[in-house]
Amino acid sequence: MSSNDQASFNLPFDFSDFSLSDRNKSLRQIYEDEGLNYGKDVSAAELKSRMSNAVKLRKASVANVLKLINSSRKVQLCFLVDVTGSMTSYIDGVRDSILRIVEKLTAAGSGAIAKEVSLAFVGYRDFGYENPFELLPFTENAENFRQFCSKIQTTRGPKYMIENDMPEDVFGGLEKAISNLSWSDQMCTKIIFHIADHPCHGKKYHTSNYPYSDRSNDNHHSDRYPDGDPNGRTEEMLFNALREKGIQYHFGKITSHTDKMIELFSEAMGSEIEVFDIKNVDKLVDCIVSSVSIGTSVLPSMKAKKLDIKTEKAMPDWSKLPIFKGAYLSYEMPETVIEVISDVPMTPKRATKAKIQIAEHPFAHGSERKVFYGNDMSSNSPTDIVLKEYIRQNTDAASRSAAIPYEIATQMQTIAEYLASVFNVCLKEKAGIIPENHLELYIKFLKVQVKIIFEGDENYPVPLS
Numbered sequence: 001m002s003s004n005d006q007a008s009f010n011l012p013f014d015f016s017d018f019s020l021s022d023r024n025k026s027l028r029q030i031y032e033d034e035g036l037n038y039g040k041d042v043s044a045a046e047l048k049s050r051m052s053n054a055v056k057l058r059k060a061s062v063a064n065v066l067k068l069i070n071s072s073r074k075v076q077l078c079f080l081v082d083v084t085g086s087m088t089s090y091i092d093g094v095r096d097s098i099l100r101i102v103e104k105l106t107a108a109g110s111g112a113i114a115k116e117v118s119l120a121f122v123g124y125r126d127f128g129y130e131n132p133f134e135l136l137p138f139t140e141n142a143e144n145f146r147q148f149c150s151k152i153q154t155t156r157g158p159k160y161m162i163e164n165d166m167p168e169d170v171f172g173g174l175e176k177a178i179s180n181l182s183w184s185d186q187m188c189t190k191i192i193f194h195i196a197d198h199p200c201h202g203k204k205y206h207t208s209n210y211p212y213s214d215r216s217n218d219n220h221h222s223d224r225y226p227d228g229d230p231n232g233r234t235e236e237m238l239f240n241a242l243r244e245k246g247i248q249y250h251f252g253k254i255t256s257h258t259d260k261m262i263e264l265f266s267e268a269m270g271s272e273i274e275v276f277d278i279k280n281v282d283k284l285v286d287c288i289v290s291s292v293s294i295g296t297s298v299l300p301s302m303k304a305k306k307l308d309i310k311t312e313k314a315m316p317d318w319s320k321l322p323i324f325k326g327a328y329l330s331y332e333m334p335e336t337v338i339e340v341i342s343d344v345p346m347t348p349k350r351a352t353k354a355k356i357q358i359a360e361h362p363f364a365h366g367s368e369r370k371v372f373y374g375n376d377m378s379s380n381s382p383t384d385i386v387l388k389e390y391i392r393q394n395t396d397a398a399s400r401s402a403a404i405p406y407e408i409a410t411q412m413q414t415i416a417e418y419l420a421s422v423f424n425v426c427l428k429e430k431a432g433i434i435p436e437n438h439l440e441l442y443i444k445f446l447k448v449q450v451k452i453i454f455e456g457d458e459n460y461p462v463p464l465s
Contacts, residue, residue: 020044022342023051030054034061073115074188076138077105080177082168082196083123083134085156090254094195095149097252097278106142119145120181123152124173127230131155132169133176167223170200170261171233178241190245195252195278199261202228207260235268242269252278272311272364309370309391312361318375318382324358326453327351331411333418340419346411354378354451358387365391387451406450413448420445 021041027050028038034057042050079098083091106117119142123134136148177192184190199205203226228234242249251262253275266273332347334340355377362370374385390405420443427433433441 020047023047025343026341027051027054030057033057074118074184074186075105075116076118076120076184076188076190078120078122078138078177078181078192080122080124080173080192080194081152082125082170082173082198083152083154084125084129084168084198085154086166086197087254088154090197091152091154094252094254094278095152098149098195099146102142102145116140117142120177121145121148121152122173122177122181124169124176125155126168127172127224129155132172135176135180138182166198167201167206167225168196168198170196171229171231171235171238174238175233178238178245178247183245183247190247192242192247192249193252194249195254196258197254199258200229201225204228205261205264207257235265239265239268239270250274250276252276254278266311271366272313309365310361311363311365312359313363315373316357316359318357321357321360321375323355323377324453326354326356326451328354329407329410329450329452330448331414333414333421337419337422340415346414351452352378356385356387356451356453362389410448410450413445417445417447 020043024038024041024047027047031038031054036057038050081087081094081098087094102117102119118138118140119136120138121134121136125132134152136145139145174192174194201223203223206223239249249265249269251258251265251273253262262273262275329351330349332349334344334346357375357377359373362372364371369388369390372387372389374387376383376385424442427438427441
């Protein structure tokens with residue numbers, strides 16, 4: 001879009017269309033957002049100076065948001081890799097995947113998501129190795145990183161370790177990555193990508209069929225430290241440190257031996273850890289790009305206290321779960337932007353009857369909501385749905401106050417859907433951008449409804465998306 005196009009681009013409303021009371025109300029909101037007292041409504045004559053000051057406040061606020069967004073585009077990415085003998089058959093493929101990720105992430109161009117990329121490598125082995133760690137501090141020189149990776153070799157430990165021990169010093173590697181690298185104190189996107197084929201020491205981290213937990217098995221392999229890390233480190237300690245530094249953690253899976261370890265790591269992290277097939281480079285890059293894109297919202301919440309919530313990723317057996325009767329609640333879209341800015345009350349659509357099933361446990365959760373599998377049986381063709389429930393504290397599910405957050409969330413999503421449609425129309429009509437040619441510029445929001453479950457005298461609200 002040219003500068004002339006930008007100059008002629010107008011909002012689909014005029015501030016002068018508002019009443020004096022509404023104009024004061026809009027400006028008051030801006031002042032209050034900045035922690036300032038607007039005072040009583042002012043006259044039309046005084047409104048001009050208030051408006052000028054409000055514009056300055058908003059410009060400063062937008063500049064700060066843009067600064068945060070730019071900060072999130074600065075990426076610190078550490079690859080944490082098991083480089084013991086058991087990884088020998090995988091290391092070439094792992095190295096190739098890492099270098100392809102780096103190549104895609106550091107590719108220059110106007111569409112690049114990451115503005116600056118710093119790369120680090122931590123290779124770990126086990127207790128008793130002559131050289132237990134390989135470490136490359138953060139560098140912005142991708143070629144130096146490539147050269148370092150090309151020289152990494154897997155090594156086997158002393159004979160007694162080869163015969164008797166397969167778990168590795170995962171905690172030592174994590175500690176090196178967290179404490180020995182210069183993670184920025186400033187806001188940016190910070191990621192540890194961990195790749196391993198075996199779990200850490202401690203039987204509780206081993207899957208039920210892990211062949212290296214007990215000396216009594218036919219392979220004569222065992223865990224030298226069945227009670228856990230000999231240095232007393234725990235996953236809670238390490239993941240608390242990760243959260244304090246605002247570091248995201250992702251895992252590249254090679255074998256199923258690490259499944260139990262990642263399950264316990266997820267509990268310590270307080271959220272489900274993303275697990276990837278290391279061969280799927282495009283998906284890994286998409287994950288990192290997503291981490292950059294949402295960095296401004298993720299990083300502050302990384303330090304939040306972890307939640308003790310049981311999750312179940314498997315789809316439930318619907319034949320064993322009850323059917324709840326209730327109703328769907330949704331809202332009509334606003335007709336104009338002025339309605340949105342003026343806080344015109346939204347009009348509820350007529351409630352529709354519904355029958356649904358809900359999984360007993362959530363399959364995931366964030367800091368605010370739990371996410372459940374659902375089965376909508378309102379029609380002759382059952383439909384898979386997703387249900388989100390706020391993590392309530394000291395709130396009666398049947399109370400009116402419990403329903404309010406869901407109604408607000410549904411109204412906000414409906415308004416967002418409307419504003420997205422206005423934006424899309426403006427792109428086409430004002431800027432001449434054709435949707436089919438620039439899908440990445442167009443915005444679309446999922447439709448959301450509140451589900452009210454009737455159970456006795458209770459109304460149990462759950463929003464659906």
